[in-house]
Amino acid sequence: MLKVQDLHAYYGKSHVLHGVNFDVQPGEIVALLGRNGSGRSTTAKAIMGLVHAEGTIDWNGQSLLKRKAYEIAKLGLGYVPESRDIFPRLTVHQNLMLGEKGGKKASRWTYDDMYAMFPRLQERQNTEAGVMSGGEQQMLTLCRTLMGDPDLIIIDEPTEGLAPKIVELVGEYLKKLKDRGISVLLIEQKLTIAMHISDRTLVMGHGSIVFDGTPDQLRADAATRKEWLEV
Numbered sequence: 001m002l003k004v005q006d007l008h009a010y011y012g013k014s015h016v017l018h019g020v021n022f023d024v025q026p027g028e029i030v031a032l033l034g035r036n037g038s039g040r041s042t043t044a045k046a047i048m049g050l051v052h053a054e055g056t057i058d059w060n061g062q063s064l065l066k067r068k069a070y071e072i073a074k075l076g077l078g079y080v081p082e083s084r085d086i087f088p089r090l091t092v093h094q095n096l097m098l099g100e101k102g103g104k105k106a107s108r109w110t111y112d113d114m115y116a117m118f119p120r121l122q123e124r125q126n127t128e129a130g131v132m133s134g135g136e137q138q139m140l141t142l143c144r145t146l147m148g149d150p151d152l153i154i155i156d157e158p159t160e161g162l163a164p165k166i167v168e169l170v171g172e173y174l175k176k177l178k179d180r181g182i183s184v185l186l187i188e189q190k191l192t193i194a195m196h197i198s199d200r201t202l203v204m205g206h207g208s209i210v211f212d213g214t215p216d217q218l219r220a221d222a223a224t225r226k227e228w229l230e231v
């Protein structure tokens with residue numbers, strides 16, 4: 001469904017991605033791992049039309065390159081960036097409303113689904129989003145993206161700065177998305193949840209993919225982990 005080939009990306013003159021190749025199949029959870037600065041977020045931004053890129057990004061037979069970010073979102077790609085960009089002065093419920101795309105097709109998600117998945121958000125639905133904890137804001141960002149009914153969700157370091165208990169929860173929710181047929185590209189630095197929930201793991205180093213295999217294959221590949229992941 002998503003196929004990235006020979007992808008290059010640039011910030012001005014700075015050449016950051018050097019020929020990235022990978023794909024994500026329907027219903028698959030793929031973890032994109034790597035150290036800080038390896039190019040994972042830039043890969044997400046390139047797919048979402050947020051950075052200058054060259055190469056091939058094919059989405060169900062359509063090219064995503066050179067499209068505007070809102071068009072890409074309309075084609076069924078959801079993006080949860082590193083920065084939990086909620087609207088702090090709006091309530092939780094208002095934030096969710098902003099995620100709806102208002103297309104003709106009925107969304108596979110309702111507000112009730114979000115509140116059932118995250119009871120904490122229901123309790124706080126009339127609270128200003130800006131006063132919630134980091135973990136709650138992370139859940140809200142994820143839910144707002146889901147309200148746009150994506151077929152693939154790209155989620156950038158969702159567990160960064162969260163307590164271990166919440167990290168586990170995030171892993172469970174990502175699996176629930178998969179159960180509803182949504183593909184997930186999970187960007188992480190830590191192996192913890194990625195190794196548990198992914199069907200496949202990609203490792204990025206210096207702007208290209210240096211490993212593509214199952215979590216078991218990555219577990220068995222001490223050299224790759226040592227060279228590209230361990231800090």
Ligand SMILES: Nc1ncnc2c1ncn2[C@@H]1O[C@H](COP(=O)(O)OP(=O)(O)O)[C@@H](O)[C@H]1O
Binds near residue numbers: 016035036040
């Ligand atoms: N806005 C930017 N302008 C210039 N260089 C950037 C920008 N964002 C990231 N970079 C550089 O691009 C490289 C890849 O960064 P990034 O994709 O954010 O890595 P990761 O998400 O894996 O930590 C790094 O060398 C980083 O310094």
Ligand SMILES: [Mg+2]
Binds near residue numbers: 040041042082156
């Ligand atoms: Mg990043």
